[in-house]
Amino acid sequence: MKKKIAILLLSCLLALSSCGKKTNQDDVSEPSVVQSESANSTESSTQPEENNSSSSSESIEPSEEINSDKDTSDIELTIPADFVGQQTQADLDKKAEEYGIKSIVLNSDGSATYTMTKQQHTEFLEEYRAQINSTLNELIGSEDYPNFTAIKANENYTEFTITTKSAELDMAESFSVIAFYMYGGIYNVLNGEEIDNISVTFINADSGEIISVSNSSDMEKTN
Numbered sequence: 001m002k003k004k005i006a007i008l009l010l011s012c013l014l015a016l017s018s019c020g021k022k023t024n025q026d027d028v029s030e031p032s033v034v035q036s037e038s039a040n041s042t043e044s045s046t047q048p049e050e051n052n053s054s055s056s057s058e059s060i061e062p063s064e065e066i067n068s069d070k071d072t073s074d075i076e077l078t079i080p081a082d083f084v085g086q087q088t089q090a091d092l093d094k095k096a097e098e099y100g101i102k103s104i105v106l107n108s109d110g111s112a113t114y115t116m117t118k119q120q121h122t123e124f125l126e127e128y129r130a131q132i133n134s135t136l137n138e139l140i141g142s143e144d145y146p147n148f149t150a151i152k153a154n155e156n157y158t159e160f161t162i163t164t165k166s167a168e169l170d171m172a173e174s175f176s177v178i179a180f181y182m183y184g185g186i187y188n189v190l191n192g193e194e195i196d197n198i199s200v201t202f203i204n205a206d207s208g209e210i211i212s213v214s215n216s217s218d219m220e221k222t223n
Contacts, residue, residue, distance in 0.1 A: 074102065075121045077192075081110030099124075125190050132157065132183045144172055149205045156193065157184035160200045169202060169212055177214045185216070 084106070087095075092104040092112055102115045116124070136151045147170075150163040160180045166173060177200045184198040197217040204211055 073118055074115055075118055077114045077116070077121070078107070079112045079114065084110055084112045087112070125187075128187060128190055132187060135183070139176070145176065147173070153184075156191065156195075157187045158195055158198050160184070160198075161203060162200070163203050163205045164211070165205045166202075166211070167204060173202070174212075181216045 084092075087106070089106045092106055096102070096104040096114075101120065102117070104115075105113045107113060132153075136153065139145050140148045140151055142148070145164075147165040148162060149165060150161075152161045153159065162173075162176075162180075164173065180200045181198050184195070188195045197215050199216075200212075200214045202211040202213075203209065
């Protein structure tokens with residue numbers, strides 16, 4: 001399932017780039033995070049915060065279990081070849097310097113292995129959380145989604161609940177499901193978590209009734 005999500009993310013990155021506008025670091029705020037019904041989720045409800053970092057993050061897949069015993073230990077993460085694209089070793093060297101990563105090595109199969117410290121990985125993940133949260137806030141009442149009134153997510157971004165004034169989803173709202181799959185998929189790849197499904201639920205703001213429920217796991221049934 002992780003491989004299917006990775007391929008989906010690659011194919012949708014450009015198409016979904018308009019779903020969230022770029023933000024300055026001083027403009028980031030964090031949306032509410034709701035408790036997942038899953039036993040693995042942690043309850044957290046936060047008020048909007050400012051001045052969170054929102055720099056871009058790479059979509060990377062762990063090549064081995066992350067060692068969390070020592071803060072000084074290095075972590076090796078491998079980006080699938082689909083995400084590396086046509087980048088050369090020189091391109092990756094420049095990216096490593098830009099992000100302050102120890103090294104990025106282009107492998108023979110087209111994948112790339114990132115080597116970084118545990119602290120860098122933690123910061124990398126926090127930055128992507130801030131980026132997701134900022135984007136979710138921007139979607140609410142935006143030009144593309146004027147009927148969205150609230151967006152909530154659980155701690156690991158595998159469950160999204162969107163409240164909308166719509167009685168039925170329009171085309172843009174229906175297509176936004178793929179964006180939520182993308183946000184949750186990339187986050188969990190970065191976090192080294194195996195996930196089987198990302199669910200997206202739309203609720204009518206007036207009646208409180210569920211309009212639609214979509215699951216990324218259903219994609220397997222159509223392939």
